[in-house]
Amino acid sequence: MSQAPGSPAAPARTPARTIDLIVVHCSATPSGKALGTGLGSRRRTAAQIIDGWHMQRGFARRPEAVAAHNPELPHLGYHFVIDVDGLLQHGRSLAEAGAHVKGHNANSVGVCVVGGAERDARYTAAQWATLKAVITRLRQQFPAARVVGHRDLSPDLNGDGTPQPREWLKTCPGFDVQAWLASDCQPAPGQIAPRPGMPPQPAGATA
């Protein structure tokens, strides 16, 4: 039975599920390197590329949810993806449970930042700025929600979620989310990836 609130023309603003957790992830690809490729009709966004990975892992959104929201992303487990250019790409609707963190999918929102393959991730200034914006908006929408990094959640053993490569789980998203929140969502200089051909951000620079 479909419980998808709203309609394709009017995306639900109040999801018909309880959201008390916001989980930051990384794509576990080299920091600072774009995941989206191609131009024009050959363009594949980061969200589309991760959708392909999640298809291979057997993730599938409910058909009615796919029909109602982002039908070009029938597998993607995240609600948001942020490629190195900082543009926010929308995945699942907030009304849909994600597929991004074992044992916590029903009550959480998943945000994936492209990069983070290293233990200490370096995201672009544009990514940090967008991450701050989307987390700020989600906290306003869900004031009771905790914001955590994937690695902050111990794997729940109820089998509801998705298997994660062990090393990935241990480091994702490659930074201390609590420390970042405590510093008003400002990354440390060493956490900022240079844009290709650009020097690193000077210390104290803001996005």
Ligand SMILES: [Zn+2]
């Ligand atoms: Zn993760």
